[in-house]
Amino acid sequence: MKILVPVKRVVDANAHVRVKADGSGVDLSGVKMSINPFDEIAVEEATRLKEKGSAAEIVCVSIGPAEAAEVLRSAFAIGADRGQLVIGEGDLEPLAVAKILKAVIEKENPQLVILGKQAIDYDNDQTGQMLAGLLGWPQATFASNVTIEGDQVQVTREVDGGHQTVRLRLPAIITCDLRLNTPRFAALPSIMKAKKKPIEQKSVDSYGVDLKPRLQVLKLAEPPRRKAGIKVKSVTELLDKLRNEAGVI
Amino acid sequence: MSPNELPAREAMEFDVIIVGAGPAGLSAAIRLKQVAPECSVVIVEKGSEVGAHILSGAVIDPIGLDRLLPDWRNDSSHPLRQAVKTDRFYWLTKRRAVRLPNWFMPPLMSNHGNFVASLGDVCRWLATKAESLGVELYPGFAATEVLYGSRGEVRGVATGDMGVGKDGQPKPGFTRGIELRGKYTLFAEGARGSLTKAVIAKYALQQDRDPPKFGIGLKEVWQVPPEQHRAGLIQHTFGWPLDNHTGGGSFLYHWGDNLVSVGFVVHLNYHNPWISPFEELQRFKTHPLVRSTLAGGKRISYGARAITEGGWQSVPKLTFPGGALIGCAGGFVNVPRIKGSHNAMLSGILAAEKVAEALAASRANDELEAYEASWRTSDIGRDLRKVRNVKPLWSRFGTIIGVGLGGLDMWTNTLGFSLFGTLSHGKPDNQTLEPASKFKPIAYPKPDGKLTFDRLSSVFLSGTNHEADQPVHLHVADLESEKRIEHDVFAGPSNRYCPAGVYEWVGEGADLKLVINAQNCVHCKTCDIKDPAGNITWTAPQGGGGPNYTQM
Numbered sequence A: 001m002k003i004l005v006p007v008k009r010v011v012d013a014n015a016h017v018r019v020k021a022d023g024s025g026v027d028l029s030g031v032k033m034s035i036n037p038f039d040e041i042a043v044e045e046a047t048r049l050k051e052k053g054s055a056a057e058i059v060c061v062s063i064g065p066a067e068a069a070e071v072l073r074s075a076f077a078i079g080a081d082r083g084q085l086v087i088g089e090g091d092l093e094p095l096a097v098a099k100i101l102k103a104v105i106e107k108e109n110p111q112l113v114i115l116g117k118q119a120i121d122y123d124n125d126q127t128g129q130m131l132a133g134l135l136g137w138p139q140a141t142f143a144s145n146v147t148i149e150g151d152q153v154q155v156t157r158e159v160d161g162g163h164q165t166v167r168l169r170l171p172a173i174i175t176c177d178l179r180l181n182t183p184r185f186a187a188l189p190s191i192m193k194a195k196k197k198p199i200e201q202k203s204v205d206s207y208g209v210d211l212k213p214r215l216q217v218l219k220l221a222e223p224p225r226r227k228a229g230i231k232v233k234s235v236t237e238l239l240d241k242l243r244n245e246a247g248v249i
Numbered sequence B: 001m002s003p004n005e006l007p008a009r010e011a012m013e014f015d016v017i018i019v020g021a022g023p024a025g026l027s028a029a030i031r032l033k034q035v036a037p038e039c040s041v042v043i044v045e046k047g048s049e050v051g052a053h054i055l056s057g058a059v060i061d062p063i064g065l066d067r068l069l070p071d072w073r074n075d076s077s078h079p080l081r082q083a084v085k086t087d088r089f090y091w092l093t094k095r096r097a098v099r100l101p102n103w104f105m106p107p108l109m110s111n112h113g114n115f116v117a118s119l120g121d122v123c124r125w126l127a128t129k130a131e132s133l134g135v136e137l138y139p140g141f142a143a144t145e146v147l148y149g150s151r152g153e154v155r156g157v158a159t160g161d162m163g164v165g166k167d168g169q170p171k172p173g174f175t176r177g178i179e180l181r182g183k184y185t186l187f188a189e190g191a192r193g194s195l196t197k198a199v200i201a202k203y204a205l206q207q208d209r210d211p212p213k214f215g216i217g218l219k220e221v222w223q224v225p226p227e228q229h230r231a232g233l234i235q236h237t238f239g240w241p242l243d244n245h246t247g248g249g250s251f252l253y254h255w256g257d258n259l260v261s262v263g264f265v266v267h268l269n270y271h272n273p274w275i276s277p278f279e280e281l282q283r284f285k286t287h288p289l290v291r292s293t294l295a296g297g298k299r300i301s302y303g304a305r306a307i308t309e310g311g312w313q314s315v316p317k318l319t320f321p322g323g324a325l326i327g328c329a330g331g332f333v334n335v336p337r338i339k340g341s342h343n344a345m346l347s348g349i350l351a352a353e354k355v356a357e358a359l360a361a362s363r364a365n366d367e368l369e370a371y372e373a374s375w376r377t378s379d380i381g382r383d384l385r386k387v388r389n390v391k392p393l394w395s396r397f398g399t400i401i402g403v404g405l406g407g408l409d410m411w412t413n414t415l416g417f418s419l420f421g422t423l424s425h426g427k428p429d430n431q432t433l434e435p436a437s438k439f440k441p442i443a444y445p446k447p448d449g450k451l452t453f454d455r456l457s458s459v460f461l462s463g464t465n466h467e468a469d470q471p472v473h474l475h476v477a478d479l480e481s482e483k484r485i486e487h488d489v490f491a492g493p494s495n496r497y498c499p500a501g502v503y504e505w506v507g508e509g510a511d512l513k514l515v516i517n518a519q520n521c522v523h524c525k526t527c528d529i530k531d532p533a534g535n536i537t538w539t540a541p542q543g544g545g546g547p548n549y550t551q552m
Helices: A037-051 A066-078 A094-108 A127-135 A188-194 A235-246 B023-035 B063-068 B119-132 B194-202 B277-284 B288-294 B341-360 B369-377 B379-385 B390-414 B455-461 B479-487 B526-530
Strands: A002-006 A009-011 A033-035 A057-064 A082-087 A112-116 A139-149 A152-159 A162-169 A172-176 A199-203 B010-019 B041-045 B086-092 B097-100 B136-139 B143-148 B154-159 B162-164 B170-175 B178-187 B214-223 B233-239 B248-255 B259-267 B298-308 B323-325 B474-476 B503-506 B513-516 B536-538
Touching: A002 A037, A002 A094, A009 A066, A033 A037, A033 A066, A037 A057, A037 A066, A037 A112, A037 A139, A037 A172, A057 A066, A057 A094, A066 A082, A066 A188, A082 A094, A094 A127, A112 A127, A127 A139, A127 A172, A139 A162, A152 A172, A188 B010, A188 B136, B010 B023, B010 B154, B010 B341, B023 B041, B023 B063, B023 B119, B023 B341, B041 B178, B063 B341, B119 B136, B143 B178, B143 B194, B178 B194, B178 B341, B194 B323, B214 B277, B214 B526, B233 B390, B248 B277, B248 B288, B259 B277, B259 B288, B259 B390, B298 B455, B298 B526, B323 B341, B341 B369, B341 B379, B369 B379, B474 B513, B479 B513, B526 B536
Parallel strands: A002 A057, A002 A112, A057 A082, A082 A199, A112 A172, A139 A172, B010 B041, B010 B178, B041 B136, B086 B233, B178 B323
Antiparallel strands: A009 A033, A139 A152, A152 A162, B086 B097, B143 B154, B154 B178, B162 B170, B214 B259, B214 B298, B233 B248, B248 B259, B474 B536, B503 B513
16 A cells, blocks of 8 residues: 655744744744654654555655755655655645645555644645545544554544544545654664655646635734733732723623 | 663764764865765764754854855855944943944954854855765764774764653653764864763863863844844943953844844853853843844844853863864864854864875874874964963953953064963863852842843743753762752852753752753753862753754
C-alpha cells in the first residue's frame, strides 16, 4: 500500500511573529520555518504503518516556495521515501491546495492520504475535508488512533465529549490530531540519508487548476494587550464588580 | 539506566569535525572546502537552526569576510546592508551625555568601513555558502562529549542522547547520540563552551596565561518610529549607570527596517554582588540620550551572551593533539573596539589552512602547532596586542582614570610602544565579588512595560524553548557550599547576574533551597563564569533547545 502525506512549511511553533507595521501581513523576515507539527505527526503515523508492514511506500508532497524542500527533507528523516515539491509563491487557500493534491493523488494512486488536521499558520482545518469532498473518498478527521485492517481502516476520532471509532473503506482520507503519536527524534544518520532521497519538482501552474483566492485579507492586527488585573478585598466586592462593571452576571 | 547499559553509539568518520556554527566554525568549514574540496567536513550546532544562538551587537569589521569570500559585495543575498555612517562616543552621567570628539580616539577605534548587521543573519548566510561547498551542517544536535583516543588525543565528539527524561531515564522515542570521529576537531563553541572548558582543563591550555576574562552582553532589538531612526548611526557610551569601579558600557546601532539594536555590557569582574546587568540595561534605556531614540517604539527581541574580554594575555594555548580552539572558544574579542566576529572568522580561516596542510601531509590527530605559532603575528594578534592593556587598566584604576590611561596606551601602541608593558588581568571573574554586607542593595527602578521590562517578558522575546521533561542541564556540584558561599556571603548574585531568571533562592532557614528554572536558560554561560563558589557547570541540554534568536 502506498501512503501519501502532504506536508506544509510553516512558521516554527517556537518562533515569535509580528504583524507588519501596515497590517498587511505577518513579518516573516529571518523567522525560523519548519514542517507543520500536525503534518509531522502524519509522517510519523505513516512511518509506523510502514514499519508494521501495513504500508510499502510513503510519498510526501509539499506545495510552497522552493525552500519547502526543507520540510520534505524533515519528512524523509522520519521515514518518508520520496517527495514531490510543487513550487508556487504566495499563500494558497485550502481549496486551491486541495485541488492540486487531488491532481497529485490521481497520478500517484495512494490508498491512504494522511494529513495534519490543520496548519499552525492559518489554522484553517479545511484542506483534508475539501480533498475528501473533491475525490469522493471517505474521511476520518481528528484521528487519535489508526489501524489498517485489510482493505479497511479503523480510526478513533477525537470528538466533543469523547472518542468515536469509525471504519472506512480504502482509499480514504485521515487528518490527524495531536494525540495520535509523538514524532521520533530524527537521528543524525537518518538526516544524512534524507539528503539523498529524491524530490520531483513541478510548478503549481502545471496542474491547470483554478488557484484564485476566494478570500480577501482586509487587515491583520495583534490581539489587544491584556490589561493588568486588580486585587479585590472581598467576595462582595468581586460580585459587585462582576455585576456592575463587567456586566457578566 | 546507567550509561554502560545504553545501546552502543553509532560512529561516523569525517576528516574534520567542527563544534558550533558561528562565524568561526562556518569560516573554518568554508576555507577547508575552498583549499581542500575533497575533504569531508561536518558541523554540529546545538541551536535549532544556524543563527538561533548567535547574539552580537553587531558592528562588523569585514576584514574576515574579505579574506574568506573576497567577492561577497557582489553577492545580492549578503546581509551586510548597512554601512556605518556616523560614529559617536559618549561619557554619560545620570542626566547628561558628553560627546568625545572622534579625533580624540586612537585610529584603531574608527568604525569607518564597518557594517551594522545581525551576526545571526550573517551566519545563516555563511551556512548557505558552506552547504553549497559540500559542508555537512547539522543544527539541532548538541555535542556533549569529547572523544579521546588511546594516546590521549582528541578523536572527535559525541552528540547528546535525545529523549531522556527528568530522572535521567530514556523516554519513549529515546534516540542514542552519535559519535563523530575525525582527524581533527575544531571547537567553535564561543565564549565558555562546555566542551572547550573540558579540553582546556585536560590539556592545561590556560597554563602560563592570564585567567580567562569575560563580560556579559545583553541586547534588545527595537523597531522605532521612522522619524527617530538614523540609518548607519552607531553610538557607544560608558559611565552611568555603572559606578566608577564597574567596567562596561552600552552600544546602540541604527540599521534595517527602522531597527535599533541596543545593548549593554558589564565586565564580569565586578565586585558588588548586588549588581544586576539586566537591570543596568533597563535603567540605561531611561537616559535622555536613549529614551529619545526608543520612545514610541516596540521591543521585538531580547537575548544575552557572555563574551570574552581577556584578549592577548588570556588566550589559552589553542592547540592540542587532534584539535584546536577557534573563535571565542579561544577568546578574540577586542574590548575597546567592542567587536570580535572579525577575529573569529580570521581564526577559523587560519586554523582551517593549517588543518588543510596537515591533511595534505597525511597527518591526523596530532597537534596543529603551526596554528598556535602563527596567530600572534597574524592580523588577529596585531588587532589584540595594541589594546591589551585597556581592560587591565580599567579594572585597576576604575572607569575615569582607567579608560583615559587605556586610550593613552592605545595611542602609544599605535606608535609602537607601551608605557605599561603587558599588564596582567589579575583574578578569575568568579573571585572578584566582595561580601554582600559591604554594599547597600541597589534600588533599581520598576519596569514600566513600555521602555523598561522585567526578566520574564524579556525571556519570552528570546524565543527560548527547552523540552520540559529532560535532566537539568545546569549542574551545581555542591549545594551545601552554594548555600554557605553564594547565598550566605554574597546574597545569591546568580539571581541578579542571570539574564533569564534561571536561579532563585526560595524559602528560609532550613527550607532554603536553590530553584533552577533551566527551561528559561538562554545559554549565555554567565553562571559557569561568575558563581563565587565555583560550583556551577553549564552543560548542553537536548539539541535544538535554547533561544531562537531572530535579527540578533
